[in-house]
Amino acid sequence: MPLPPLPDSALNLGASARDWKQAVMLAGKALELSGAVTADYAKRMVQVVEEFGAYIVIAPGLALAHARPGPDVHAEGLSVVTLTEPVLFGHPYNDPVSVVIGLAVQSSEEHVAGVAALANVFNNPSTIGELAAATTPESVRSILGIAHEVSS
Template sequence: MPLPHLPLNAITIGAHADDWPAAITAAGDALVRSGAATSAYTERMIAVIREFGAYIVIAPGLALAHARPGADVLTDGLCVVTLAEPVAFGHPHNDPVSVIVGLAVTGADDHLQFVAELANVFNDPKVISALAGATTAEFVQSVFGRS
């Protein structure tokens, strides 16, 4: 299974967020805009971090916002938000965050292959800084298009 389509309306460039919940909300808004999830999913992504901490900041500058599958996930979806000013999530090594990848999946079992594709994209260490400096949604789309 390839990565889910990353439509242009699921990409936000240079979002302003005062804190990490606002940054996650920007990612949730992008998933809502593209039709992947409802706003209830945004709240659940925030709840994951409130419960378990900033472990979703999985690489320097990058947060993977996500929650479990649920009725608020309408279809498998991906979104990308870049922040105008980096935001601290409270991770001891990988703060501050300037790129958020949001993930919504309809089922836990079949998402592994698509996560493997995500890993292929980000195994290139230059990708996070390239995304952080993106000025157009088309550029972000092209980064995820090749894998």
């Protein structure tokens, strides 16, 4: 299974966040607007960071916001938030963050293939900078290698 679809509603490009919490909430809001999750999921993504720290900042400038599968997840989903002004998450090496990816999965097994696809994309060292600079939904989907699904 490739990456989940990435409709325009799952994108928030050039957003402003005053801190990491708001940045994660924006990624959750985008997942919610795309129909993948309910509003509770964003709060759970914030709780993961409050409990375990900024480990979700997996590379310089990139946070992968996520929480465990739960009843607030309707469908597997991906969202992308780019920040005009990077924010600090408190990671010892990878701050500040300018790209927040939101990820929602319904089962631990389901996420493996999608995550492998994400790893592929981000193993290219230029991907994070390209995403941070992207200004259109088409360019974000192109960078991530996701085809645009025309919704009816």
